Amino acid sequence: MSYPKLVRDRIPAIIAEEGRQCRTTTLSEPDFRVALLAKLVEEAEEVQTALDDELLTELADVLEVFDTILTAHQLTMAQVRQVQELRRQTRGGFDKCIQLEWVEY
Numbered sequence: 001m002s003y004p005k006l007v008r009d010r011i012p013a014i015i016a017e018e019g020r021q022c023r024t025t026t027l028s029e030p031d032f033r034v035a036l037l038a039k040l041v042e043e044a045e046e047v048q049t050a051l052d053d054e055l056l057t058e059l060a061d062v063l064e065v066f067d068t069i070l071t072a073h074q075l076t077m078a079q080v081r082q083v084q085e086l087r088r089q090t091r092g093g094f095d096k097c098i099q100l101e102w103v104e105y
Contacts, residue, residue: 006035006040008064033072040065 042063050058
């Protein structure tokens with residue numbers, strides 16, 4: 001099976017331990033950043049379809065990718081939290097469970 005996708009560091013070793021073979025490449029920094037963003041979407045889709053007993057694991061995977069994106073872009077969680085709070089103050093959070101149905105133009 002062929003598919004280029006970003007995987008966790010130990011995945012090639014796990015594949016080898018199972019008696020299978022794989023081929024890997026090491027991405028350049030720009031390609032790694034692009035792959036990380038694609039991986040974030042992949043993991044978010046897995047959260048969306050997760051069953052209740054899978055949700056925690058899938059959220060942990062999203063957080064792992066998120067943390068790696070921060071590192072790759074030399075950002076900190078403190079910076080993200082600061083912007084999050086500003087956006088919460090100006091646009092609100094999601095506490096009221098509001099779904100927008102339509103907007104008239």
